[in-house]
Amino acid sequence: MEEHILICQDGLDGIFTAIYTAYEKHYRPEVTGIMTAEEGNLRLFAVYEHILTDPVKSGKVLRTLQDRFGEEGFYTLCLALASYQEDKATAVYRTVAKGLRLRQAAHILFRHADVDVDRVQKLKFHAWHEMHQLLGFVRFRELKNGVLFSEVSPKNDVLAFLADHFSDRFPGEHFLICDVGRCLFAVHEAGKPWFLARDTHFKRECVEESGDEALYQELFRHFCHKIAIEERGSEALQKGMLPLRFRPYMTEFTNSFQNLK
Amino acid sequence: MEYVSRETIGLKEKLGILSDAAKYDVACTSSGVDRKGNGKEMGSALASGICHSFSADGRCISLLKILLTNECIYDCKYCINRRSNDVPRAAFTPEEVCELTIGFYRRNYIEGLFLSSGIVGSPDLTMELLYRTLYLLRNQYHFRGYIHVKAIPGADARLIEKTGLLTDRMSINLELPTAEGLRSLAPNKHRRNILTPMRQIQSGITASQNEVALYRHAPRFVPAGQSTQMIIGATGESDYQILSVAESLYQKFALKRVFYSAFVRVNDDKALPAPVGGPPLLREHRLYQADWLLRYYGFAADELLNEKKPNFNILLDPKCDWALGHLEQFPVEMQTADYQMLLRVPGIGVKSARKIVQARRSARLTFSDLKKIGVVLKRAHFFITCGGKQMYPVKIDEDSITRNLLYEKERLPFEREQITYRQLSLFDDCRFGPVQEGVGIGWKSIS
Numbered sequence: 189m190e191e192h193i194l195i196c197q198d199g200l201d202g203i204f205t206a207i208y209t210a211y212e213k214h215y216r217p218e219v220t221g222i223m224t225a226e227e228g229n230l231r232l233f234a235v236y237e238h239i240l241t242d243p244v245k246s247g248k249v250l251r252t253l254q255d256r257f258g259e260e261g262f263y264t265l266c267l268a269l270a271s272y273q274e275d276k277a278t279a280v281y282r283t284v285a286k287g288l289r290l291r292q293a294a295h296i297l298f299r300h301a302d303v304d305v306d307r308v309q310k311l312k313f314h315a316w317h318e319m320h321q322l323l324g325f326v327r328f329r330e331l332k333n334g335v336l337f338s339e340v341s342p343k344n345d346v347l348a349f350l351a352d353h354f355s356d357r358f359p360g361e362h363f364l365i366c367d368v369g370r371c372l373f374a375v376h377e378a379g380k381p382w383f384l385a386r387d388t389h390f391k392r393e394c395v396e397e398s399g400d401e402a403l404y405q406e407l408f409r410h411f412c413h414k415i416a417i418e419e420r421g422s423e424a425l426q427k428g429m430l431p432l433r434f435r436p437y438m439t440e441f442t443n444s445f446q447n448l449k
Numbered sequence: 450m451e452y453v454s455r456e457t458i459g460l461k462e463k464l465g466i467l468s469d470a471a472k473y474d475v476a477c478t479s480s481g482v483d484r485k486g487n488g489k490e491m492g493s494a495l496a497s498g499i500c501h502s503f504s505a506d507g508r509c510i511s512l513l514k515i516l517l518t519n520e521c522i523y524d525c526k527y528c529i530n531r532r533s534n535d536v537p538r539a540a541f542t543p544e545e546v547c548e549l550t551i552g553f554y555r556r557n558y559i560e561g562l563f564l565s566s567g568i569v570g571s572p573d574l575t576m577e578l579l580y581r582t583l584y585l586l587r588n589q590y591h592f593r594g595y596i597h598v599k600a601i602p603g604a605d606a607r608l609i610e611k612t613g614l615l616t617d618r619m620s621i622n623l624e625l626p627t628a629e630g631l632r633s634l635a636p637n638k639h640r641r642n643i644l645t646p647m648r649q650i651q652s653g654i655t656a657s658q659n660e661v662a663l664y665r666h667a668p669r670f671v672p673a674g675q676s677t678q679m680i681i682g683a684t685g686e687s688d689y690q691i692l693s694v695a696e697s698l699y700q701k702f703a704l705k706r707v708f709y710s711a712f713v714r715v716n717d718d719k720a721l722p723a724p725v726g727g728p729p730l731l732r733e734h735r736l737y738q739a740d741w742l743l744r745y746y747g748f749a750a751d752e753l754l755n756e757k758k759p760n761f762n763i764l765l766d767p768k769c770d771w772a773l774g775h776l777e778q779f780p781v782e783m784q785t786a787d788y789q790m791l792l793r794v795p796g797i798g799v800k801s802a803r804k805i806v807q808a809r810r811s812a813r814l815t816f817s818d819l820k821k822i823g824v825v826l827k828r829a830h831f832f833i834t835c836g837g838k839q840m841y842p843v844k845i846d847e848d849s850i851t852r853n854l855l856y857e858k859e860r861l862p863f864e865r866e867q868i869t870y871r872q873l874s875l876f877d878d879c880r881f882g883p884v885q886e887g888v889g890i891g892w893k894s895i896s
């Protein structure tokens with residue numbers, strides 16, 4: 189039996205195109221994998237194929253998944269695909285293939301004893317967890333021109349989920365959220381839908397804060413300091429709940445954002 | 450310029466005083482209500498709540514938790530703001546509270562506002578000020594984020610009603626679990642003054658839910674429900690008494706949450722106990738675990754504790770403790786046990802119980818499936834069988850299981866680096882201090 193590995197661009201469009209191709213060519217899911225980057229060790233006997241992202245094909249897959257898996261099921265698949273783990277695309281593809289054989293595709297997601305489903309649920313949980321942490325940990329700074337600006341550096345590709353949340357919460361604000369590691373920006377203009385943009389030339393030194401900004405930062409740091417009950421103190425607990433990797437971007441753990449690299 | 454900077458320092462100092470004074474209120478959740486944005490005004494809310502930060506004591510910071518003022522005409526013995534204390538006093542104007550809330554919210558520092566207050570002038574005047582602040586925040590500053598406000602005991606019912614239409618959650622602190630405790634430590638407060646508005650809020654919530662069911666756009670009264678707080682370890686109640694009080698609050702007043710606050714001795718007052726080794730955190734932790742069992746696991750207070758066994762086991766969590774006392778109900782077969790029974794197995798939580806029920810419809814479960822599902826097998830395996838088999842051949846015998854469970858050290862949320870679990874449990878004052886005799890529950894008679 190021939191093993192196929194499809195290599196595609198990371199992101200929904202790329203992976204959905206690969207899923208489309210796998211169906212089109214009648215590959216067998218059990219022996220077909222989808223990778224978003226070249227593997228270090230090529231596997232003997234596997235046939236590698238590079239897939240060119242095709243919006244028409246990916247659109248078809250997207251609609252099928254939305255239809256067959258329902259809103260919640262589709263959300264689970266998307267969050268799993270936001271994971272940074274290498275095997276995400278394969279796990280999602282195989283889960284989708286198994287699901288589409290059922291009358292109610294979304295029911296596959298309850299089969300926790302299935303390896304692929306279990307994997308998808310775990311990937312989803314981790315991406316969801318980080319996304320949910322960031323809904324709280326994102327810190328905006330007000331810039332001279334009134335734009336709210338934030339930097340994050342998540343492991344999983346959750347920027348789109350953040351943009352969705354904040355554009356709903358702040359419909360009247362202009363804001364920018366920058367995923368530092370991926371050079372990706374979520375851009376929201378007041379009253380308009382948000383979009384993602386890539387900019388590798390962004391210079392953070394050019395960011396200038398508004399006149400009120402320093403005051404609010406100072407007030408918040410003071411508040412966080414005052415609200416703790418010393419007698420109960422537990423830094424270990426704090427570290428468990430708010431891992432250090434988030435802190436460089438958070439107002440209450442930095443004196444100023446200017447010296448952040 | 451001079452003037453501006455003086456103002457600034459003023460605001461920072463005020464915030465310092467008024468958040469410091471508010472910190473002993475332990476509730477900081479922003480949960481209970483789902484509200485999408487409306488495309489125009491600022492703000493939304495998520496039923497699960499969102500934690501925005503964690504303070505140095507490990508507690509979640511979700512709301513801007515402040516007092517409108519820390520001045521107070523009352524003299525509750527346990528409270529830092531009591532009249533007889535010589536502490537710096539301050540008061541926010543309603544506008545200042547609004548500016549701060551909006552400024553913090555826009556920067557995503559917070560999920561909303563938690564506003565409380567000392568009693569200025571009279572309960573009515575204080576409630577009026579709280580109402581005015583909320584009115585301004587909702588209507589002039591167009592804030593749609595989460596608001597939790599305190600209802601002031603003894604305030605006019607109409608003020609509470611109006612305020613309830615602006616807030617998401619309202620709470621009135623029970624302060625101490627029994628009326629006797631209240632009389633001895635909070636001489637200006639009366640049980641009746643606390644329970645009356647609690648009842649009013651409960652009926653308001655029910656009425657509003659009925660109305661919303663009929664007219665979708667009817668204004669919503671306290672949509673995230675009401676909560677309360679009890680101080681643990683300042684008076685001599687047993688865990689059984691406290692848990693029974695919590696249970697009747699859930700059943701008779703339909704509270705969303707009861708919070709337990711380990712007593713912190715902020716005033717040197719001879720009416721107050723002096724817990725050795727700091728606040729009774731382990732006791733507080735056990736109460737939260739048991740509270741969870743009441744709300745989500747279908748347990749009743751007197752299944753967990755009773756007159757003969759009035760306090761929690763220091764070494765075991767309440768669910769393990771219960772299971773060990775009811776070994777005749779085990780082992781439980783994973784393939785067939787009903788959901789309620791699954792919930793009673795140590796090592797199986799609400800999520801994993803639900804997943805077990807889902808997964809066994811399409812496949813026979815194995816121990817490795819259970820592990821994938823999230824069952825904590827090292828605890829659960831004593832109590833379950835899978836396809837009629839135990840994971841390891843162990844005797845179902847109280848002593849040996851207890852020994853094994855204790856061997857698996859329990860993770861506690863408040864462990865400090867140097868203090869071990871064992872030391873902490875010995876420090877925990879409640880079981881070693883004098884237990885006040887004859888404090889009746891008295892609560893159950895209140896309907």
Ligand code: SF4
Pocket residue numbers: 521522523524525528529530531532566567568
């Ligand atoms: S009423 Fe009692 S608990 Fe509340 S602020 Fe005044 S003294 Fe403190």
